[in-house]
Amino acid sequence: MRIFVLRAFLLAALSSAGWAQETPTEREAAKQVLRKMGELEKSLDIPGLTARVTAPNAERDKVVARAKELMDSELIRMGDAITRAPEIGFQEDHSIKILMDYLNQHNFVTEAGIAGLRTAFTGKYKRAGGFAANSGPTLGIILEYDALRGTQGAFHGDQHSTQGPIGMAVAIAIGEYLDRAKLPGNVVVFGTPGEEMMPPAAKTQMFEAGVFKNVDVIVRSHAVTSTTRPAPGFGTCCLNIDGVKYTFSGAPAHQMTAWAGRNALEGVIHLFENIDSVRSNLRPETRIQGVIPEGGAAPNVVPDRAVADFYIRYPDAVYLAQVREFVDNAAKAAALSTGTKVKIENYGRLRDGISLATLAEPAFFYMKKYGATNVQEEPGKPSGFEETGSVSSVIPGISFSAQTSTFANHTYEMEKDALAEIGHHGFVVDAESMAALLFDFATAADYRAAVQQEFKGIQALFGEYQEALKKVYPLPNVPEPK
Ligand SMILES: [Zn+2]
Incomplete structure (x- = not known):
C-alpha cells in the first residue's frame, strides 16, 4: 500500500509540476517526450x-x-x-x-x-x-x-x-x-x-x-x-545562457577633431539600442542584459576600444540560437554604422543538465x-x-x-x-x-x-x-x- 501511494505520488509529480518546460511552445513540443519519460x-x-x-x-x-x-x-x-x-x-x-x-x-x-x-x-x-x-x-x-x-x-x-x-x-x-x-x-x-x-x-x-x-x-x-x-x-535552474563579449575597435582622435577618429563607444551604444529595437520581435521569455566594462578612458579622446559583455538567456537552447543571431547581428550592424570593427567571443555556455x-x-x-x-x-x-x-x-x-x-x-x-x-x-x-x-x-x-x-x-x-x-x-x- 505504501509503495502504491508513493508511486501514485511520484507519477502525479511527474505529470504536472516540476517540469523544465517553461513556455506553452516548449510544453507542446515536449508532449510525446514527457509521456515516454513518465x-x-x-x-x-x-x-x-x-x-x-x-x-x-x-x-x-x-x-x-x-x-x-x-x-x-x-x-x-x-x-x-x-x-x-x-x-x-x-x-x-x-x-x-x-x-x-x-x-x-x-x-x-x-x-x-x-x-x-x-x-x-x-x-x-x-x-x-x-x-x-x-x-x-x-x-x-x-x-x-x-x-x-x-x-x-x-x-x-x-x-x-x-x-x-x-x-x-x-x-x-x-x-x-x-x-x-x-x-x-x-x-x-x-x-x-x-x-x-x-x-x-x-x-x-x-x-x-x-x-x-x-x-x-x-x-x-x-x-x-x-x-x-x-x-x-x-x-x-536559470535558463540556458550564452555569455558573449563584444569588443569594438575604433581609432583615437582629439575631441575637437573627432572626424579624424572612429568611436568604439558609439559602436557599443548602438549595440544596446539595436537590441532594444528588436525586443518586441523576440519571444517574451528572452532575457538579454549587458554591461560595459570598458567604455573609453577620457572624454577628450575618441575611445578606440570599448567592450560590452552580455548574458543572453532563453528557456531552451534551440530558440536561444535565434536570439544569439539577433544580438550578433545587432553588434555587426553597430560596427558597420559607426565605422568601427567588432570581435564576438562566446566565452561561456550554460545548458540543460539531466537529473535522475x-x-x-x-x-x-x-x-x-x-x-x-x-x-x-x-x-x-x-x-x-x-x-x-x-x-x-x-x-x-x-x-x-x-x-x-x-x-x-x-x-x-x-x-x-x-x-x-x-x-x-x-x-x-x-x-x-x-x-x-x-x-x-x-x-x-x-x-x-x-x-x-x-x-x-x-x-x-x-x-x-x-x-x-x-x-x-x-x-x-x-x-x-x-
Ligand atoms: Zn553556488
Whole structure:
C-alpha cells in the first residue's frame, strides 16, 4: 500500500509540476517526450528500487559513521577556516592548498593546474590491494571553493567554503571502505574553481580536456534554504545562457577633431539600442542584459576600444540560437554604422543538465534519515548536478542539498550560517547522505544498471525534445525588397 501511494505520488509529480518546460511552445513540443519519460520512470519502479537500495546495512552504517567522524573531528573546522578566508573564483590558491594538503595526508595523489586552470585540481585515492586502474566503478566527487564577489570584498554567501571538506569526508570514507572490503572501484575528487564566474566555464573546460573521462557517477553538495531534490528529466535552474563579449575597435582622435577618429563607444551604444529595437520581435521569455566594462578612458579622446559583455538567456537552447543571431547581428550592424570593427567571443555556455530519480530518491531518503531540516516533499524542477550542463548531461550524478541556512543564497546572512549550528548540521547531513549513496552505487551492480538505464533513457528523450523544438520555431519568410 505504501509503495502504491508513493508511486501514485511520484507519477502525479511527474505529470504536472516540476517540469523544465517553461513556455506553452516548449510544453507542446515536449508532449510525446514527457509521456515516454513518465513510462520510463514507471518501468523503473522508483519507490520499490529506493526501498531496496536503502535497506538497512551495517557496512553502510560504518562508512557513514566514518564520514561523520571526519566532519566532526576536523573537517567542519576546516570549512569554517575557509569561510573566514574567502577567495573569489580562479584565485582560490589558499583554499585549494588546505584541501590538497589534507587529501595528500589521506592517501590521495593530487594534481593542481589541470585543464589550464591554476586552481583546478584532481585527487585520486590510492587503492590498496593491486586493483587494476579501471576495474570497478569510478566514483566522482565535485568540490567547490570560490567565494562571491561583493562590494566589501569576497564573501562566502553561497557556502562553497565547506563543499570541499564535505566531499573529502565522503571520498576518504568510501575509499577506505573499498580497501577494507577488497572491492574494485576508484574514488576521484574534482576541485572545480569559479562556480560563480564565467569566463571560463571551468567545468566545461575541464570536461573538454577529458578530466571527467570514465567517471560512472558524480556527487556534489550545495547550500540551500530547504532540503530538496530535483524531479527526473532535463533542465537548468536559470535558463540556458550564452555569455558573449563584444569588443569594438575604433581609432583615437582629439575631441575637437573627432572626424579624424572612429568611436568604439558609439559602436557599443548602438549595440544596446539595436537590441532594444528588436525586443518586441523576440519571444517574451528572452532575457538579454549587458554591461560595459570598458567604455573609453577620457572624454577628450575618441575611445578606440570599448567592450560590452552580455548574458543572453532563453528557456531552451534551440530558440536561444535565434536570439544569439539577433544580438550578433545587432553588434555587426553597430560596427558597420559607426565605422568601427567588432570581435564576438562566446566565452561561456550554460545548458540543460539531466537529473535522475534513481539517484535523487535514495539521496532524498538519506537526507531525511540523517536529520535534514525544512524538508520539501514535492520534487523540484529537473536540473543537472552542476551549473554548466556539460558534465551533468553526459555523466549521471546528483547534487545533495540538505538545508544549511534560513537565509537566501548569496547573502551575508548565509555566510554567517556557514559558521553556525544550522550550517554545520546540514553539512554533516550532506556528507553522511553522499557517503551512503556512493556505498550503494559501489556495492550493487543492479543499482548501477538501473541508474544507467534511466540516464540513457532520459538522454535519448532529451535528443528527441531538441528535435521537436526545432520544428516549433520556424523563421518568418522575409522576401527581397522589390
Ligand atoms: Zn553556488
